[in-house]
Ligand code: SF4
């Protein structure tokens with residue numbers, strides 16, 4: 217089984233359009249939307265949910281008002297300033313502190329310090345993940361609650377589910393829409409993958425963002441490819457980014473030209489290669505052929521144990 221992850225230095229580079237087209241072209245793949253903070257692959261692929269489960273990324277603290285003796289120990293020691301005395305509607309201050317669930321990082325310190333055991337420490341539901349069917353194959357995706365953290369843990373869960381599904385259905389390819397940036401979610405998206413495609417745009421910030429993710433990919437020793445999207449908007453910069461990519465050991469998967477059809481395809485809930493036969497579709501097909509063809513099918517699978 218091979219797992220290819222599509223990532224970008226920041227959101228909005230055309231990464232998801234690329235993944236949707238790959239889904240159309242692959243025919244035999246499991247799809248995994250690991251861009252959990254801004255999931256939008258479902259807008260194009262219109263999944264029909266077959267299984268849904270709650271996701272708990274950890275525990276949070278809650279003060280049991282009747283037990284609390286207002287000793288202030290927890291207020292003083294919480295380094296996330298999550299425990300405060302609320303101002304009541306009548307303008308007075310509450311007699312006992314309470315915990316702001318958004319600010320609480322779930323470290324559990326207050327629970328350990330409280331002298332009268334007045335703090336409960338309970339799992340919280342941060343979101344849901346789904347196993348769905350789409351017109352281009354099974355898909356694992358998720359919805360994270362507003363202002364919820366732990367997206368790295370959710371990404372790992374989605375990839376695990378995608379692997380289980382691929383094994384069960386004997387499908388040999390997983391295509392992952394990875395998280396943008398270089399934080400915890402993207403590390404969870406790429407660890408143990410067989411190949412990475414980095415999508416970027418031909419701008420100075422695109423070059424900067426590309427170099428950051430390329431270094432991250434190199435750190436994990438994963439074979440990586442570059443695709444400059446909308447390359448014809450700045451051919452000189454596209455060339456510079458490709459030069460940097462080659463110097464950093466990446467392969468060039470191809471270039472994709474600017475075409476308003478990419479946006480129109482999204483509006484029509486279609487992948488670009490479904491929507492049009494124009495040259496932009498040929499560009500994407502070339503990128504897919506490069507990435508697909510370069511995965512070394514003969515070698516042993518990479519270790520997945522870091523996930
Ligand atoms: S669990 Fe940690 S972060 Fe949350 S309120 Fe307690 S001390 Fe603060």
Ligand code: SF4
Nearest residue numbers: 284285287288290330
């Ligand atoms: S440490 Fe316990 S008793 Fe003291 S203020 Fe916090 S919750 Fe209340």
